[in-house]
Structures are given as C-alpha cells and as structure tokens.
Amino acid sequence: MDKLHVISLLLLISASVTTSQPVTDPIAFLRCLDRQPADTASPNSAVAFIPTNSTFTAVLRRRIPNLRFDKPTTPKPISVVAAATWTHIQAALGCARELSLQVRIRSGGHDFEGLSYISTVPFFVLDMFSFKSVDVNLTERTASVDSGATIGELYYRIAQKSNVLGFPAGLSSTLGVGGHFSGGGYGNMMRKYGLSVDNVVGSGIVDSNGNIFTDRVSMGEDRFWAIRGGGAASFGVVLGYKIQLVPVPAKVTVFKVRKTTREGAVDLIMKWQSFAHSTDRNLFVRLTLTLVNGTKPGEKMVLATFTGMYLGGSDKLLSLMNRGFPELKLKKTDCTEMRWIDSVLYWADYPIGTPSSVLLNATVDKKLFMKRKSDYVKRPISRAGLGLILKKLVEVEKVEMNWNPYGGRMGEIPSSRTPFPHRAGNLFNIEYLIDWSEAGENVERKYLALANEMYRFMTPYVSSNPREAYLNYRDLDIGSSISSTYQEGKIYGVKYFKNNFERLVDVKTTIDAENFWKNEQSIPVRR
Incomplete structure (x- = not known):
C-alpha cells in the first residue's frame, strides 16, 4: 500500500x-x-x-x-x-x-x-418543525401526528374530518406535539378522558445510533412506556404518535364568571375546592387568580375567574351547576354553546367567531419574558389559609395562578400506567405564572424572585415528601443536573415522577447506558 x-x-x-x-x-x-x-x-x-x-x-x-x-x-x-x-x-x-x-x-x-x-x-x-403531518383515520377513530405539529394543527385536522371527535390535550394552540405529549399533556377534557398520553396507542422513535423504531413493538414496551410522560428527550427523537380520538358532542357549552374578593370571591373559591374535582366528569372548571385595580386609588385586589366547559348543552350544565355550585349563580346568558373546535379557540382567548384556520398558525404572536412553576394540592385549603394566600398575591403583584381540577378519569388511572404519577389523591394542580415585557437583568431577577417568594409561601398548602411538580411546567429551581449523575437527577426526578422515577432510570440505563440523551433535567443512568 x-x-x-x-x-x-x-x-x-x-x-x-x-x-x-x-x-x-x-x-x-x-x-x-x-x-x-x-x-x-x-x-x-x-x-x-x-x-x-x-x-x-x-x-x-x-x-x-x-x-x-x-x-x-x-x-x-x-x-x-x-x-x-x-x-x-x-x-x-x-x-x-x-x-x-x-x-x-x-x-x-x-x-x-x-x-x-x-x-x-x-x-x-x-x-422538528417540518415533521407536521396529521393523518386522521375515521374508521379506527385514530390519528397519526408528527412530533413537529402543533396541537392547534392537530385539533384543526381532526375537526376537518369530524364534528364529533376530539382529543384531550392542552389549551395553547402553538404547543408542539412532541414535547407536550412526552411530558403528559393535560387540558380541559382530562376529567373525562385523562391526559394526552393516556390516549396514545403508538409511536415512532430514533435512537442515538440512528436506528428507527416505527411502532411500540419494535421499540419495546419499556421505551414506549417511558416516552409517554417521562420526557422523550431523555430517550431519543420521537418522530410522532398514534393517538386514539375521543367522542365529543356536536355542541359543548363554555362559560366565564369573574368575581373579586369584594364581590364574594372567597366563598366561591372555598366552594370550588369541594365541587370542581367531584362534579360530573363532563364538566371542567378552571379557577384563575389574578390581580386587578380596586375602587380606591392605588388599591389592588384579587380577581377570581371561573372558566368552564361542559361536554353537552347549556340546559344540562345549568341544572348541574344549580345543584352543585349554586353560589356561582351561573345564568343562561353566561353560557355559550358551540362546536368543540370553536371551544378550542375560546380557551385560547380568540374572539368568538374567529375562523378555526387560525389554529394552523404555529408562530407565537406575542412573545414575553416568562417563568412557570407548579404544585399539587391534596387537601382543601382552609378559609384562613386562603385569606393569607390572597393577601400574598396582592403583595407579590405579578404572579398569577391557575387551579386545574382533578377527579373523574384522572383518579381512576393507576399512577404507574405511565411515567406521569399525579393521579388519585389530588384535588387540583396549581400553575404559577409570571410574565413581563420589560427587558433587563435586574428586572428579570426581580420577577423571578417574586415567583419563588410565592412558591415558598405556598409550602404549607401543597404536597410534600416529595413536593410534586409537573414536567411540562419545567422549573430548574427544583433541581438541576450539572454532572448528569443519578444523585443529581433524583432531586428533581422524584418531584416530577415520584415512584416512577426509578423505573425511568432503569429504562434509560438499559437503552442509553452512555447517557447520550441528556440535559439539565434529563433522566440519569444508574452507575
């Protein structure tokens, strides 16, 4: 040679x-x-x-x-x-x-x-932006959706084919299917049908060696289990999911009722805590707590917004609300009947009458600086505790809260069926939101500090040992991996996954022993 x-x-x-x-x-x-x-x-x-x-x-x-x-x-x-x-x-x-x-x-x-x-x-x-195909099969009542599609695109394609089929997923139409599903995926039909991952029946994935697995049989049940709620980025590149579509009525009913603390919001919030998780599973009522101006100069008070969707007509909804939550005084004029696809737009804050084709816009129109945190509540918060929480919201000013009720189907699915463990025993989930538009490091530090202040204040009222968190409300404050060790991963891993964390580690160690797929909150390998 x-x-x-x-x-x-x-x-x-x-x-x-x-x-x-x-x-x-x-x-x-x-x-x-x-x-x-x-x-x-x-x-x-x-x-x-x-x-x-x-x-x-x-x-x-x-x-x-x-x-x-x-x-x-x-x-x-x-x-x-x-x-x-x-x-x-x-x-x-x-x-x-x-x-x-x-x-x-x-x-x-x-x-x-x-x-x-x-x-x-x-x-x-x-x-994965270019992987956005959605193929709806009405005979099977399934859809195959690429991971780069948004849930808005998914909803639109389903509605193109059927007015009586839908899918339980999130409320922001620009969420990517790949990330949303792989972390669990919840929305306003979770009390009826569970999470997005509870309705995933197949998937395709590419491993670190470039091997392509086109279905759950070829990838193996352990890997298929892990990518339905365990964060798929720890296990490979998910190409897409096959999902089971769910029946929705030809008309659903939505409503929104707002009350300040001066208008009796405290009583309504107390009743919501016992009603929202135990009512008919066709009804989802989210509670949002925000700050508004009072009647006096410089005065601030908390506004409680009850936003609901009922999988049925307004007459049945009013009957249900009058029996179970009469204090809200819901009226016929508060209710709007619409197609399920139009309710998607309603929850995304589009004006009624907006064409559903707007869901095909995958670009976020308004970008903001933002931070999210999460909690789970397992026992009702007392009136005294609620009063302190509302007072604290006034103090921290910019922090808002979404309280999302559980119960129904969420309480029936075993916590080990998917990596997402937050099932029976939870009354509601809390999402902490803080958004701002001003740039600057000092401004950012200020608002992040306010979010953490509110989060610390809530400690007595939420889950503990571990203090649970939802993966899709990613929060590096609860733990972050620097050296990709098991010990580092366990700190945040048990909060996101509870007892399912150890099985995720076992799956990861088996299929990715070199820890090729890693980030600051990935599943670690067992060494």
Whole structure:
C-alpha cells in the first residue's frame, strides 16, 4: 500500500471516531453532515442553518416564545438542523457522535426553561418543525401526528374530518406535539378522558445510533412506556404518535364568571375546592387568580375567574351547576354553546367567531419574558389559609395562578400506567405564572424572585415528601443536573415522577447506558 493510501485510510478512520473534545466550528459540522448517508433529493447540509446564514436567526427564533432565552447573551447552537426526512435526523445524530456535540430536540419550543434550544456546552438544535403531518383515520377513530405539529394543527385536522371527535390535550394552540405529549399533556377534557398520553396507542422513535423504531413493538414496551410522560428527550427523537380520538358532542357549552374578593370571591373559591374535582366528569372548571385595580386609588385586589366547559348543552350544565355550585349563580346568558373546535379557540382567548384556520398558525404572536412553576394540592385549603394566600398575591403583584381540577378519569388511572404519577389523591394542580415585557437583568431577577417568594409561601398548602411538580411546567429551581449523575437527577426526578422515577432510570440505563440523551433535567443512568 502506498503512502497516499495509508494517509487516506488514517483520515477515514479518524473521521469515524468520536472526538474527545467537542468541535465548535459550524463549517466542520456541515462537512460532517455531507459525509453521512443522504437522500439524493435532499443533501444533509441543505437543512442545516449555521450562524453565517442570513436566515439562521429567523430559523432559531421561530419557536422561542420565552424572551428570557432569546437575548444576545443566550448561548447559541452551532447549527439548527431543520430535518425534513428521517435520513436528516440520522445524519445529525451521526455528527453529534463524531464531533462530541450535544443534541437539543425542539418541537414547539414551549419548554419554559428553554432546554429544547439552549445549552451551556457545544450543541446543535434538531428542529422538528417540518415533521407536521396529521393523518386522521375515521374508521379506527385514530390519528397519526408528527412530533413537529402543533396541537392547534392537530385539533384543526381532526375537526376537518369530524364534528364529533376530539382529543384531550392542552389549551395553547402553538404547543408542539412532541414535547407536550412526552411530558403528559393535560387540558380541559382530562376529567373525562385523562391526559394526552393516556390516549396514545403508538409511536415512532430514533435512537442515538440512528436506528428507527416505527411502532411500540419494535421499540419495546419499556421505551414506549417511558416516552409517554417521562420526557422523550431523555430517550431519543420521537418522530410522532398514534393517538386514539375521543367522542365529543356536536355542541359543548363554555362559560366565564369573574368575581373579586369584594364581590364574594372567597366563598366561591372555598366552594370550588369541594365541587370542581367531584362534579360530573363532563364538566371542567378552571379557577384563575389574578390581580386587578380596586375602587380606591392605588388599591389592588384579587380577581377570581371561573372558566368552564361542559361536554353537552347549556340546559344540562345549568341544572348541574344549580345543584352543585349554586353560589356561582351561573345564568343562561353566561353560557355559550358551540362546536368543540370553536371551544378550542375560546380557551385560547380568540374572539368568538374567529375562523378555526387560525389554529394552523404555529408562530407565537406575542412573545414575553416568562417563568412557570407548579404544585399539587391534596387537601382543601382552609378559609384562613386562603385569606393569607390572597393577601400574598396582592403583595407579590405579578404572579398569577391557575387551579386545574382533578377527579373523574384522572383518579381512576393507576399512577404507574405511565411515567406521569399525579393521579388519585389530588384535588387540583396549581400553575404559577409570571410574565413581563420589560427587558433587563435586574428586572428579570426581580420577577423571578417574586415567583419563588410565592412558591415558598405556598409550602404549607401543597404536597410534600416529595413536593410534586409537573414536567411540562419545567422549573430548574427544583433541581438541576450539572454532572448528569443519578444523585443529581433524583432531586428533581422524584418531584416530577415520584415512584416512577426509578423505573425511568432503569429504562434509560438499559437503552442509553452512555447517557447520550441528556440535559439539565434529563433522566440519569444508574452507575
């Protein structure tokens, strides 16, 4: 063998071995992509955007709704790979190995801590935006939906085919299916049908070696179990889900009643705590607590908003409310009957009469700085405790709360059926929201401190040992992994998954012993 051939062989061998140090040169990444197997019609590098591309910033920002992670100082990827084929995904993963790069997988971008598109180590974003097909099968009453589709797109495609089928998922239409489903996915039909993952019957996934599993049989039941609520980014690239559609009536009824503390909101909140989780499972009534101006200059008070949806007509709803929650004094004029697809728009705060085609808009129209936290309540909060909570909300000003009732189907599904463990025994879930529009590090620190202050104040009223949290309201304050150890992961893992955490670790250790799939709150391996 001549000297030239020896050198060529050595170069080929070195290119196939993972480097010990991450490569941070975007051009080297593009070259790596072009060395991978490719579809003749679509070169791998053609879907990779690097910082020197004029469209890089637009592609990166198109699914970043949280301005906290859209600043000049935010760590940027060496590339955004807008994969359009399975081969593109395989090529990107091959280069992740070869160049020692971390992969961040993005579907909708609604991860509240930005973990789907930022990292503190060299990384690229695998953007699933182009994987957005929705195929509805009326005969089976199922749909196959790609992970890059939004739930708004899913809802719209279902309604195109049927007026009496729907799916239980979230209320924000721009949520990506991939992330939303993999964390559990709840919405206003959960008391009737459970979570999104409770209605997932199949899936496809790509592992770290580029192997593609197109159904639950080929991927194995343990992996299929893990990606339905355990955070799929810890286990691979989910291509999509097959879901079981659920029946909805031709007309549902929605309503919204607002009362301030001066108008008797305290009594209504106390009654809501006993009513909302125990009433007919066709009824979902969310309680939102926000701050409004009082009648005196500078006065602030809490406004309680009761937003409900009943899977049926207004007459039956009024009968149900008059028996179980007469204190709310719900009237016929408060109620609006509409198609289920129109109720999706109602809950997303679109004006009544807005065409449902607006759900096809996958872009967040109004971006804000934001923080989310979560809690679970297992026993009613006393009147005295409620009074203190409402007083504290006035003190912290910007923090709002959504109280989402459980009961019904949520109390019947075993906590081990999926990784999502928050089932029987919960009266309601709390989502803490704080949004702001002013930029600046000092402003951000101030508002994050207010969110944490309210969260600490709620300690006596919520679950404990562990203090439970919902994965889709991602919160790094409850624990974060620096060294990707089991000990670090357990701190946040038991809060998100309770007893299911250990099984998730076992699955992870079996299928990804090298811990290729990792982020600040991923499932660790057992070492």
